Amino acid sequence: MTSLLEVEDLHVWFEPPHAAPVHAVQGVSFGLNAGERFGLVGESGCGKTTTILALMGLLPPNASLAGEVRIGGTNILAGGEDSVRPFRWKDIAMVFQGAMNALNPVKKVGWQIAEPMAFHGVAEGKAALKRAGELLELVGIPARSASRYPHEFSGGMRQRASIAMALACEPKILLADEPTTALDVMVQAQILELLTSLSDQLGLAVLLVTHDLPVVAQVCNRAAVMYAGEIAETGPMEELYHNPRHPYTRMLFAATPDLYGEGAVASIPGAPPRLDAEITGCAFRPRCDIPIDRCETDHPALLQIGIDHRAACHRATERAVAGPPPIGKDTAR
Amino acid sequence: MSDTHAFVPPGAGAAAAADAAAPGPAAAESPAHPDAATGAPLLEVTDLVTHYPVRRTLTAAAARRPRSWVHAVDGISFSLNKGEMMALVGESGCGKTSTVQTILGMVRATGGAIRLNGTDIAGLPDRQMRPLRRTVQMIYQDPYESLDPRFRVRQTVEEPMLVHGIGGSRRDREPLIVRALEQAGLRPAEMYLDRFPHELSGGQRQRVAIATALVLGPQLLLADEPVSMLDVSVRAGVLSLLDSLRRDADMGILMITHDLSTAAHFADTIAVMYLGRIVECGSAAEIVRNPQHPYTKALLSVVPKRDPREAAAPQILTGETPDPVDVPRGCRFHPRCPVAVDQCRTVDPALRVPAAVGASTGHQAACHLA
Numbered sequence: 245m246t247s248l249l250e251v252e253d254l255h256v257w258f259e260p261p262h263a264a265p266v267h268a269v270q271g272v273s274f275g276l277n278a279g280e281r282f283g284l285v286g287e288s289g290c291g292k293t294t295t296i297l298a299l300m301g302l303l304p305p306n307a308s309l310a311g312e313v314r315i316g317g318t319n320i321l322a323g324g325e326d327s328v329r330p331f332r333w334k335d336i337a338m339v340f341q342g343a344m345n346a347l348n349p350v351k352k353v354g355w356q357i358a359e360p361m362a363f364h365g366v367a368e369g370k371a372a373l374k375r376a377g378e379l380l381e382l383v384g385i386p387a388r389s390a391s392r393y394p395h396e397f398s399g400g401m402r403q404r405a406s407i408a409m410a411l412a413c414e415p416k417i418l419l420a421d422e423p424t425t426a427l428d429v430m431v432q433a434q435i436l437e438l439l440t441s442l443s444d445q446l447g448l449a450v451l452l453v454t455h456d457l458p459v460v461a462q463v464c465n466r467a468a469v470m471y472a473g474e475i476a477e478t479g480p481m482e483e484l485y486h487n488p489r490h491p492y493t494r495m496l497f498a499a500t501p502d503l504y505g506e507g508a509v510a511s512i513p514g515a516p517p518r519l520d521a522e523i524t525g526c527a528f529r530p531r532c533d534i535p536i537d538r539c540e541t542d543h544p545a546l547l548q549i550g551i552d553h554r555a556a557c558h559r560a561t562e563r564a565v566a567g568p569p570p571i572g573k574d575t576a577r
Numbered sequence: 578m579s580d581t582h583a584f585v586p587p588g589a590g591a592a593a594a595a596d597a598a599a600p601g602p603a604a605a606e607s608p609a610h611p612d613a614a615t616g617a618p619l620l621e622v623t624d625l626v627t628h629y630p631v632r633r634t635l636t637a638a639a640a641r642r643p644r645s646w647v648h649a650v651d652g653i654s655f656s657l658n659k660g661e662m663m664a665l666v667g668e669s670g671c672g673k674t675s676t677v678q679t680i681l682g683m684v685r686a687t688g689g690a691i692r693l694n695g696t697d698i699a700g701l702p703d704r705q706m707r708p709l710r711r712t713v714q715m716i717y718q719d720p721y722e723s724l725d726p727r728f729r730v731r732q733t734v735e736e737p738m739l740v741h742g743i744g745g746s747r748r749d750r751e752p753l754i755v756r757a758l759e760q761a762g763l764r765p766a767e768m769y770l771d772r773f774p775h776e777l778s779g780g781q782r783q784r785v786a787i788a789t790a791l792v793l794g795p796q797l798l799l800a801d802e803p804v805s806m807l808d809v810s811v812r813a814g815v816l817s818l819l820d821s822l823r824r825d826a827d828m829g830i831l832m833i834t835h836d837l838s839t840a841a842h843f844a845d846t847i848a849v850m851y852l853g854r855i856v857e858c859g860s861a862a863e864i865v866r867n868p869q870h871p872y873t874k875a876l877l878s879v880v881p882k883r884d885p886r887e888a889a890a891p892q893i894l895t896g897e898t899p900d901p902v903d904v905p906r907g908c909r910f911h912p913r914c915p916v917a918v919d920q921c922r923t924v925d926p927a928l929r930v931p932a933a934v935g936a937s938t939g940h941q942a943a944c945h946l947a
Contacts, residue, residue: 287808398897428668429835433879433893455809458838458881481885499813501838502883503865509842511814515778 247275248449249299249336249417254311256294256303264520268294270473271311276417279447281440283460283467283481285496289516291473292453293341296419299451300338301328315417333360337415339406341422346406347394354380354390357409364413379408383438400431407438417449418442424459436463457500461485466552469493472517472527475546479553489547489555489565491532526558534564617695618656619829620680620797625653625689625699627672627679631902648901649675651853652689659796660823662830664840664861666876667850670898673833676850677799680831681715682706693797711741714790718802720782724774731770734758734788741793753792760826761788762818780811787818798822800832804839816843837880841865846939849873852901852909855928859940869931869940869947871914908945920945 256269269291276282284292297303299313301320312319320331340346348356357379358372367375377387383404394402403423410418420439424432440463443450452464460467461481468478469492477490488494495512514531517523526532526539538558546554549561559565627650633642650672657663665673678684679699680691686699698709717723724733734754735747744750758766761784774782783803790798800819804812820843822828834840840847841861848858849872857870868874878892894913899905905912911921924945931947934940 287810400897428897429837429876429879430668430894431897433891434895436881437891437893456881457809458883461883461885462881485884486886496809497883499810500883501813501836501842503838503841503877503880505838505842505883509813509816511780511812511817512810 248278249276250314252312256298256307256309259306266520268473272475274468276449278449281443281450281464283464284453285460285467286470290470292470293421296453334364334413335415336417337410338419339410339423349394352391353405357412360412366413379411383408403435419451421453473519477555483553489549489560490557492528619659621656621692623654623690625650626687627675628687645902648853648904653855655848657829659829660827662823662844663846664844665833665848666840668898671850672853673850711793712795713797714795716787716790716800716803719806720786723786726774729771730785734792737793757788757792760791779807783815798828798830857942863938863940869942870944871916872910
């Protein structure tokens with residue numbers, strides 16, 4: 245069975261004017277099925293946002309890319325902008341980071357949602373505005389608010405409106421870049437519930453990009469942990485938490501405080517490597533707590549661990565990778 | 578520190594607003610002695626009220642319509658001891674930042690008292706406030722914004738000493754800078770002294786900002802979302818640093834956060850704010866494991882858990898925090914409360930010990946049904 249979206253060996257380089265090229269995404273592959281929620285997790289600078297901007301064909305002009313992104317079997321990267329345009333918004337749509345700034349402040353919200361419909365021939369004029377109202381209802385905003393301006397909306401409502409806008413042309417894939425980062429916990433919960441119910445109701449495939457592991461743990465079925473432009477580990481969410489096979493995954497969970505967790509919360513020493521020079525060996529080695537000699541010289545490939553579970557660590561099959569078994573797991577409850 | 582009382586029961590907020598601005602007797606008697614061993618808690622906030630005027634439109638002013646006020650902080654009381662960390666938790670607009678700004682003196686209190694080692698600093702003139710400012714230092718949210726990009730680390734950390742006239746010469750100040758940086762976990766300090774902020778990672782920048790606060794030898798640190806702009810992998814390190822400052826250097830830390838998981842892990846006590854009031858407070862363990870106020874319960878229920886198997890049952894409140902200009906009558910939370918009864922629409926509940934918890938725990942909630 246082929247997936248709805250297939251990303252294969254995606255590379256992105258940025259070429260700054262007076263500096264060495266930055267290899268921001270280094271051979272990322274993953275697939276996404278209809279109705280599935282997939283998380284892309286990592287620290288800032290790990291290439292997660294660059295990856296999804298590449299899927300939308302929205303990288304800046306100084307970026308060059310290689311690899312394939314297939315939607316329904318067609319490689320949308322084959323012919324540059326011309327080959328992406330028919331798919332953008334119609335098949336693959338995006339909710340941008342920063343709900344506050346994604347809307348045009350001088351245009352009514354309904355108009356902004358209707359605009360791409362006309363452009364893509366989905367609906368026009370009154371029909372488009374009517375559909376904009378329906379979309380607002382779908383995301384939990386009264387249809388009459390379509391005639392309001394973004395500044396009349398709260399942060400949570402603006403984020404809902406930008407989700408409605410992304411859904412305007414009935415895409416099958418929704419990319420959400422840190423959709424809840426600037427929002428309060430209660431509003432975050434509302435937005436995450438909305439994304440979950442949209443994917444359940446409409447069979448929408450959601451690709452959630454975030455640095456927040458617990459958010460992914462609660463929303464996504466599967467996830468990929470990215471480090472230094474590569475996927476360090478990917479698999480079902482439960483496997484990643486209960487059976488991590490890459491030290492970075494384990495340490496990232498251990499660095500995240502949990503409401504009822506009792507184990508110590510430990511930061512990961514060091515910082516991610518620069519991506520403007522070739523990395524020999526494993527990119528995570530300087531921060532790893534269980535490195536071996538081989539990590540210095542050999543670049544680890546993604547190893548199959550279980551069904552749909554892969555990790556890029558030379559020691560992925562060893563017991564030691566998982567570390568002390570209960571990672572701050574509270575047993576008292 | 579648990580033998581001393583953690584929280585002062587507040588009086589009626591409205592009454593506090595009435596006898597505003599009148600300086601407490603302590604201020605009149607004792608001059609500002611931050612180091613005096615008075616036996617009083619490090620920080621004691623009593624019935625603190627901070628209101629901001631809303632700008633009237635010209636027509637409203639002409640029609641002599643009454644001026645309206647943003648009830649940012651509306652009668653809150655708490656105390657913080659040396660070596661204690663308290664987390665102030667709540668959604669944006671609940672008044673937690675206003676509380677901290679009032680304590681710092683950046684915003685003038687409308688009413689109530691802020692006692693620092695027993696001295697009321699609310700409404701103290703600037704001249705008398707200045708020496709006290711050394712005792713209270715602030716750590717801001719965003720180390721990408723709070724450091725001057727043209728200052729080397731050395732200058733950034735030196736700046737507050739120049740303001741407060743500490744250390745005679747540059748040579749005398751150098752060891753103080755080094756000590757503050759090392760106390761903030763930047764070791765060896767010499768490696769960082771001549772760097773610019775853009776050469777540092779987010780975690781290192783926040784440590785420089787903390788060193789800038791530490792160089793004045795404060796007793797109280799106010800930290801406004803100190804790690805929310807940092808990467809997950811370094812957050813724990815900065816929080817552990819704050820933790821060690823209170824344990825080893827005996828500082829009191831008041832941390833604003835919206836992240837209950839962080840509060841649960843690092844704070845001794847948690848105060849939950851809603852629309853300018855503390856609605857529930859107590860030890861961190863009590864608040865997280867035995868919440869009594871429906872707002873606290875809802876907030877806790879929506880915190881995402883690390884373990885995907887822990888099926889969350891989020892109790893999602895609809896809508897958002899009401900306008901602090903037009904505060905609901907009765908209990909402020911009643912329009913969003915899932916269990917509100919008639920009494921909640923008319924009677925404003927005071928903080929008290931809930932029926933289900935022991936009085937000795939220091940746990941209090943402002944709910945008729947708790």
